[in-house]
Amino acid sequence: MIIAYSRLGYDNRNMLFARWYCLWAAAFAVSAQSGPFTAAQSSAGESIYQTHCATCHMANLGGRNEAPQLAGGNFMKAWARRSTRDLFINMQSTMPPSNRGGLGEDAYVNITAFLLEANGVPPGPQPLTAASRLPIGSIANGQMSAALRERLNNAATANQAGPPPVVAGPKGLTVTGEVKKYTPVTDAMLRNPPPGDWLMIRRNYQGWSHSPLSQITTANVKTLQLAWVWAMNDGGASQPTPIVHDGIIYLSNTSNTVQALDGRSGELIWEHRIGPESTRAYGATRSLAIYQDKILVPTTDAKLYALHARTGKLMWQADVGVPGRGYTNSAGPLVVNGKVIQSLTGCTQYKEEGCYISAYDAETGKQLWKFYTIAREGQPGGDTWGTMPNLLRAGGDTWITGSYDPDSNTAFWGISQAKPWLRVSRGSKPGDKGLFTNSTLALDPDNGTLRWHFQHVPGESLDLDEVFERVLVDSGDEKLLFTIGKAGILWKLDRKTGKFLDYKETVFQNVFSRIDPKTGEPTYRSDILEQKIGQWIQACPSTEGGHNWQAMSYHPETGQLIIPLSQSCMDMAGREVEFKAGSGGGAADRRFYDMPGTKGKMGKLAAYDIRTMKQLWAIEQRAPFLTAVLSTAGGVAFAGDLDRYFRAYDVKNGAELWKTRLGTSVQGHPVSFSIDGKQYVAVTTGLGGGSPRDVPRVVAPEIHHPANGNALYVFQLPDAAGSQ
Numbered sequence: 001m002i003i004a005y006s007r008l009g010y011d012n013r014n015m016l017f018a019r020w021y022c023l024w025a026a027a028f029a030v031s032a033q034s035g036p037f038t039a040a041q042s043s044a045g046e047s048i049y050q051t052h053c054a055t056c057h058m059a060n061l062g063g064r065n066e067a068p069q070l071a072g073g074n075f076m077k078a079w080a081r082r083s084t085r086d087l088f089i090n091m092q093s094t095m096p097p098s099n100r101g102g103l104g105e106d107a108y109v110n111i112t113a114f115l116l117e118a119n120g121v122p123p124g125p126q127p128l129t130a131a132s133r134l135p136i137g138s139i140a141n142g143q144m145s146a147a148l149r150e151r152l153n154n155a156a157t158a159n160q161a162g163p164p165p166v167v168a169g170p171k172g173l174t175v176t177g178e179v180k181k182y183t184p185v186t187d188a189m190l191r192n193p194p195p196g197d198w199l200m201i202r203r204n205y206q207g208w209s210h211s212p213l214s215q216i217t218t219a220n221v222k223t224l225q226l227a228w229v230w231a232m233n234d235g236g237a238s239q240p241t242p243i244v245h246d247g248i249i250y251l252s253n254t255s256n257t258v259q260a261l262d263g264r265s266g267e268l269i270w271e272h273r274i275g276p277e278s279t280r281a282y283g284a285t286r287s288l289a290i291y292q293d294k295i296l297v298p299t300t301d302a303k304l305y306a307l308h309a310r311t312g313k314l315m316w317q318a319d320v321g322v323p324g325r326g327y328t329n330s331a332g333p334l335v336v337n338g339k340v341i342q343s344l345t346g347c348t349q350y351k352e353e354g355c356y357i358s359a360y361d362a363e364t365g366k367q368l369w370k371f372y373t374i375a376r377e378g379q380p381g382g383d384t385w386g387t388m389p390n391l392l393r394a395g396g397d398t399w400i401t402g403s404y405d406p407d408s409n410t411a412f413w414g415i416s417q418a419k420p421w422l423r424v425s426r427g428s429k430p431g432d433k434g435l436f437t438n439s440t441l442a443l444d445p446d447n448g449t450l451r452w453h454f455q456h457v458p459g460e461s462l463d464l465d466e467v468f469e470r471v472l473v474d475s476g477d478e479k480l481l482f483t484i485g486k487a488g489i490l491w492k493l494d495r496k497t498g499k500f501l502d503y504k505e506t507v508f509q510n511v512f513s514r515i516d517p518k519t520g521e522p523t524y525r526s527d528i529l530e531q532k533i534g535q536w537i538q539a540c541p542s543t544e545g546g547h548n549w550q551a552m553s554y555h556p557e558t559g560q561l562i563i564p565l566s567q568s569c570m571d572m573a574g575r576e577v578e579f580k581a582g583s584g585g586g587a588a589d590r591r592f593y594d595m596p597g598t599k600g601k602m603g604k605l606a607a608y609d610i611r612t613m614k615q616l617w618a619i620e621q622r623a624p625f626l627t628a629v630l631s632t633a634g635g636v637a638f639a640g641d642l643d644r645y646f647r648a649y650d651v652k653n654g655a656e657l658w659k660t661r662l663g664t665s666v667q668g669h670p671v672s673f674s675i676d677g678k679q680y681v682a683v684t685t686g687l688g689g690g691s692p693r694d695v696p697r698v699v700a701p702e703i704h705h706p707a708n709g710n711a712l713y714v715f716q717l718p719d720a721a722g723s724q
Contacts, residue, residue, distance in 0.1 A: 285297075
């Protein structure tokens with residue numbers, strides 16, 4: 001009786017509640033026809049969004065890289081069960097990454113209104129406030145109006161537009177001049193670069209990031225002084241490699257601008273503003289290439305340009321990615337025997353044609369071959385995606401330039417992870433390896449055919465990709481390849497066969513319970529294998545990466561690799577995604593924190609013996625390192641960090657030898673060159689980037705730097721110390 005009575009009371013209460021909810025929903029539906037915000041709020045929010053948010057989330061709210069989609073089914077899956085207040089608080093506390101909360105309360109309210117309209121909520125007479133707590137799922141349906149979609153797509157198309165005619169003015173060849181003494185760069189010079197030049201990213205085909213110059217030594221580096229500084233464009237992401245030939249610096253400036261500078265004085269010789277303007281916080285162009293009389297320039301809209309090295313005039317242009325499909329570039333090209341090999345990014349969203357590496361004739365720009373980094377249905381490796389159709393095989397971006405072995409005529413490239421980041425979000429089945437993601441590829445540069453591959457992490461599941469530099473070293477009779485990815489594992493392979501030889505864990509990791517000592521194949525923790533949508537998974541390292549794009553250096557005189565590392569951890573939870581064109585993305589939420597046992601020291605610089613893989617020395621500090629390492633024959637290694645310091649270290653023991661503090665965070669690829677017997681060191685300060693910038697903002701907010709200040713700094717010894 002008591003049970004029956006209680007059940008009856010429960011059912012009656014449920015019935016009353018259901019009736020009340022239906023009446024409330026019906027009344028709200030009537031009022032919702034006119035919307036919980038004003039048209040003026042949404043209009044203002046759209047303007048603010050395009051200025052401060054579209055650089056990452058795209059003008060049409062489609063999302064890119066780590067920035068999720070903000071309209072449509074994926075937005076609704078993430079936010080339907082949350083309120084407008086939750087959305088407002090989330091944006092105010094996290095956006096924009098370089099100035100969290102800095103737009104003002106009204107701005108975040110207006111952006112919230114704009115996002116609601118973009119997801120099917122019409123405006124009305126009642127203004128939205130910061131305190132409003134409307135359930136998003138009850139007012140939004142994820143269906144953008146046709147008029148708004150057309151307007152936003154037009155804005156996105158405008159941002160992807162190609163360059164204007166090459167004429168003097170705000171775009172094109174904006175500063176005219178001529179490099180007076182120029183020697184064409186030959187294949188022989190690329191194979192054996194002149195000691196005073198820096199002709200490609202990481203300097204040589206083998207990817208050493210090492211200079212054979214020895215004028216700057218452990219004894220005199222303490223007297224290093226500023227020779228000159230060149231201010232660069234503000235906005236966007238800046239991680240460049242200055243290319244130096246015959247004393248001329250060719251600089252890849254932000255917004256797809258190329259400049260030729262006199263290496264002695266910093267005097268501008270010519271400037272070509274290719275465009276488009278790129279203020280995105282992601283997608284830095286990391287390098288140019290030089291060959292014969294051409295500067296080869298990849299742009300952020302997935303095009304490739306050849307400029308005349310003497311004058312900067314346009315010689316030819318090629319489309320690397322199909323225009324209008326969201327492709328981008330960030331890695332510089334690699335020129336091999338007259339072929340310009342170029343990577344491609346922008347493969348986070350679902351599209352029928354995925355990512356690939358392609359080659360172009362250096363004289364004409366004609367495409368010569370293409371290799372798909374995601375194995376297609378019916379192709380070799382295609383069965384490793386199970387029954388997943390080509391449309392849903394996302395990822396495989398190649399956002400770091402590869403390396404090349406002239407002796408075997410083999411190019412080596414690293415491939416990034418599958419998208420979405422977590423297996424549960426992308427619908428992968430147990431055992432799906434997803435070739436060729438998270439792999440090292442050995443390609444024939446003549447025709448793009450695959451010689452061998454080694455997959456470092458089959459079915460990768462936490463955005464810990466293995467796309468980064470491949471360093472080629474000969475040790476006795478051994479032909480070795482070294483690489484290190486976000487998991488912080490230094491891999492050692494036989495570069496003739498791809499056979500696994502050895503590994504070294506350089507930072508604390510807990511995502512793999514075991515790494516097979518014979519095959520190198522890692523095994524994930526059981527809870528990672530059994531992941532569910534919305535379940536938080538703890539992982540070390542975080543997506544900042546134990547190692548990221550900041551390249552290591554091989555110092556041949558001591559036989560060691562000097563590697564910039566980062567130490568942070570995260571919780572990650574996967575979201576449900578729509579399996580349709582344009583969907584996909586990272587599709588995960590993250591929470592970052594310090595790595596256990598590090599005492600909050602995110603930055604680590606460490607050296608490893610190539611033979612034994614043992615750590616020889618290490619230094620740790622609070623600020624992460626944001627440059628590649630430059631080592632020299634003078635026994636000095638250079639690296640810069642988030643806290644604006646650029647330092648010189650003794651390669652033998654890591655002892656600090658010299659430091660200077662620059663205008664903002666030191667970021668990019670330092671280089672060394674010589675002119676008339678005098679050695680110089682150049683480094684850039686820079687802003688923008690993905691997790692290597694986002695994680696420190698959360699974990700170490702006390703490290704401050706200006707939100708502008710992209711620049712090129714060039715250092716030299718005093719005349720007496722620097723003379724021959």
